[in-house]
Amino acid sequence: MYNIDTMSKGTFNGGVFLSERKEYTVDKKTKAIPAPREIILPLSQHIGSPNEPLVKPGDNVKLGQRIGESKSPVSAPVHSPVSGRVKSIQDFSNPIYRKTPAVVIENDGNDESVELVKRENPEELSKQELIRIIRDAGVVGLGGATFPTHIKLNVPGKIDTLIINGAECEPYLTCDHRLMIEKTNEILNGIYLLARILEVSNIFLAIEDNKLSAIFAMEKAIRERIKKFSRSKGHMPVQIVVLKAKYPQGGENQLIKAILKKEVLPGKFPTDMGIVVQNVGTCFAIYQAAYEGKPLIERCVTFTGGCLKEPGNFIVRFGTLLKDAIEFCGGFRERPAKIIIGGPMMGIAQYSLDIPTVKGVTGVIFLSKRELKFFEESTCIRCARCVDVCPVNLVPTEIMRMVKYSRWHYLDKLHPGDCIECGACAYACASKVPLVQYIKLAKLKEAKKK
Ligand code: SF4
Ligand code: SF4
Known part of the structure; x- marks a missing residue:
């Protein structure tokens, strides 16, 4: 059993603490x-x-x-x-x-x-058959990215680690939290199918520390599953990693940093490092496709x-x-x-x-x-708060200055293309500068150069 108050929790560099506003929906049944x-x-x-x-x-x-x-x-x-x-x-x-x-x-x-086509034991199907089922069912990343899931499962090279994203770090949203409580075993079945396809040796389920009920539900289901089945049937332990509730903890690269202490370098993908990240909602969709035959x-x-x-x-x-x-x-x-x-x-x-x-x-x-809060943009006071919170180590204030004064030729040294548009810098800005808008412009300019 977890003692949330005393345990050490993984996290990434930077980020902001937000008012959660999840109380509207978190306790209501779907x-x-x-x-x-x-x-x-x-x-x-x-x-x-x-x-x-x-x-x-x-x-x-x-x-x-x-x-x-x-x-x-x-x-x-x-x-x-x-x-x-x-x-x-x-x-x-x-x-x-x-x-x-x-x-x-x-x-x-x-x-x-x-x-x-309902299937009782889809884990007995071949990897390629499972990938075809997932593709035919139209499964995409349901954390919001909507990248076709079968592509992520068909990468060249060895995948060693599967990270399941149950962080749900955006305020207000609770659909993943509810899914982990209400569809616990179905999600677990989807996770094991992913593990079967990718032949990974490590599975982590990442949940923020503000979702205790989801942590307990998933932990109980994992323990029961291990008791019931042998490891040889593919039911290896799923390790729950409790993360600090901090935004943008649910970003793929931020999860990897928090759990494995590894950096995904610019221009590289998690799969280049043998890691696949999938959302809990996607795991449920994979379960539905493979077990229930439901697209x-x-x-x-x-x-x-x-x-x-x-x-x-x-x-x-x-x-x-x-x-x-x-x-x-x-x-x-x-x-x-x-x-x-x-x-x-x-x-x-x-x-x-x-x-x-x-x-x-x-x-x-x-x-x-x-x-809603409305702010007037004022002059940058060079406080560097935006630099401190940026999870990808950019200098948002400098990018903003280069865009504002049309110094486009300096942009490539500031790497605006690495920005994940999380908005943490704009949120933290003392002068309420709409930094993300400036950075998006910088990205467009950089993209046009290529
Ligand atoms: S929006 Fe971009 S620049 Fe701003 S904190 Fe997020 S990643 Fe960094
Ligand atoms: S947080 Fe805002 S005011 Fe502070 S340095 Fe960055 S842009 Fe300037």
Whole structure:
């Protein structure tokens, strides 16, 4: 049993301590939002090549039917989350990737599904078969990155270490926390399938110290599993690593630093060092694909913020418009002053409720005026707070100065390309300089030079 107060906790250099604001939703059981009458499903919901439609207006589709895919390897197919009729295919706003083609489906309410191939022992399948199942199910990184998972599992060279990311360091978001409590064994099954595919010798499950209930649930399940099965069946110990709740602890490179004390050098990937990082939500999706034969058609999303009557965690089918989902949450207590998809630090502000949920949506935050703070930018006082908190050792104030005074030729010495856009520097800035905006500009300039 853990004594959280006295144990030493891993962390990385820099970072900021944020007000968590997770109390709105963390103790509420996850509910499913019923599928709306009309689904607007973006054809591409991943990082990589865009998908082409496999259906046309007038076609009937079944729940789980593949309706978009690409021949390019760096892609993930999309599947219909309902049964019904395709009304149209048209460009539609996407909360993450601007406007993209989307399939509009009239839901017949029957949930008539394609045949789902259930498997009792998928761990007995070959590595390549498992990777194919994960690819065909359209699984992508569900921590928000949406990189196709099968690509990360098919890397050349030996992978020695698997890190499962249960940090969930952004304020307000609790979907991963709830998943670890409610789908503990399913996540564990997904972790063991990953271990089987990658043939790793170390598995770490990283959870921040503000998620005690998730730590205890996962720890109990791991102990029971080890008691029940022999190591030869692939059930090696999963080591839980309790991390300091600090932002941006959930970044891949920050996790690696905190757990293994290793730096991922600029231009390199964790896989170059024999490490794969996967989110707990992705492990659950892998479980569903391999055991239940279910493609990725829905996910757990945190709907939260002071404006909602009933904030909570909800299973939402992809293509559900925010306005339909809000109705299920009892509507608004007051009109939101700001809507953010994702966490408040790295999320994307939205201008409408006519936005469909997609694979990369971890949460939607509806903030009231009282929850927002507005600041005037003032002159940099050279306090170096931004330098102290930067988790990748950049000098944000210098990058800002070079951009402000158009000294573009100095930028390459300041490496703005290494910035992970976490926003810790802007948050800590004494003069409230919008540093991330300046750094994004610097990145664009640098990219154009290449
Ligand atoms: S410079 Fe980039 S990586 Fe460093 S704190 Fe600022 S946003 Fe984060
Ligand atoms: S934190 Fe803000 S005020 Fe301080 S050095 Fe950085 S940019 Fe300047």
